[in-house]
Amino acid sequence: MANILDGKKVAKELREELAEEISAAGDALSLAVLFDPKDDGSRLYVGMKQRAAAKVGIETKDFEVSPGQTTQDAIAMVEKLNADDSVNGILVQAPLPEGIDDAAVFAAVAPEKDVDGLGVTNQGRLFANEKGSYPVAATPKGVMTLLDRYGLDVAGKTAVVVGRSQLFGRPMAALLLNANATVSIAHRYTSKEVLDDMLAKADIIVCGVGKPNFIRGEQIKAGAIVIDVGMNLVDGKACGDVNQEEAMAKASWLTPVPGGVGPMTIATLLESTRQAALEQKALK
Structure with a gap:
């Protein structure tokens, strides 16, 4: 009989630890989320992430990528968020609407804000087994x-x-x-x-x-x-x-x-947002 790897329990522990760290630091953290509002699965996942983020003290900002928009439209949204100092992390909730190149949008996210580790820079670091801290999927x-x-x-x-x-x-x-x-x-x-x-x-x-x-x-x-x-x-x-x-x-x-x-996926995303904010703060 198999033992259970209880992700719900471990994720709760991680979120509690993270909430304590964020509260003690007193920093305002924010995560921008790009998603397709017409995709039921995306709406569900985004809602779950919003609720989990709020509980640990991370603000979420929603950006809808609607059917009919182009890859360049989505990239322009990302580039604006890259330049926004109030945004610590950017999450692209795939799949985006039909006709949009998800990989191109992932690649447009600034490496230091790529909290899901799906851009080419951070994936390259992972596959090179680079030492140090960087986001991973x-x-x-x-x-x-x-x-x-x-x-x-x-x-x-x-x-x-x-x-x-x-x-x-x-x-x-x-x-x-x-x-x-x-x-x-x-x-x-x-x-x-x-x-x-x-x-x-x-x-x-x-x-x-x-x-x-x-x-x-x-x-x-x-x-x-x-x-x-x-x-x-x-x-x-x-x-x-x-x-x-x-x-x-x-x-x-x-x-x-x-x-x-x-549950582990969401807790990890929140941890990566916190780590991104710490590194951005250190660079200022």
Whole structure:
């Protein structure tokens, strides 16, 4: 029976620690969020981040990128925020409306305000394993923090990341590699035969493909650590990409859905906003 990696509990601890730091410092912090107001998922996520930010003392400023606007329109919004000293962090909530190049908008965010670590400068730092402090994509960093809080060392372990997106898979693989795991990446073009073979050898599985029951218990190595990054709705209920019931019988540690990676993502984003503000203050 797997032990639970309780992201909800750890995220609450992180937010409480952060709220104390912000209150003690007495600084006014703000996070600007660009999002598509017509996208139900984006509205939901933005609302969750707004509420969490308010609880720790971070003001959020919303900027709607509406259908019909262009990539250049979104970049112009970002450039204005880059120049605004009252804004400490900028979050681009993907996906933006159809026709807008999300990656180009990520790249336009000033590196020092790129709190989700999705711009080319900060991603380059991550893949170069540069030392020092810089933002890293919130979901993968949240996964690493969760593992660390439970004392689970990835060094020397065989890890498989299922997913290769800029938001999750690529930075997740880089973080695990930088922490001395041996890492492989699978994706939609990986054949089932090859994926099965990869998973059967994996000490750590991190999956985020957006497909319910994509990973079944029979594919999991006994004693593996399973991190379920997926968030899907089936018959009105939230579920991940891993069959939780089957995984419980095989894994040594498992993140629940909901209550696993999701809360860690938001807490990590808030931490990155605080860190960005500290570094901006130091430069003044």
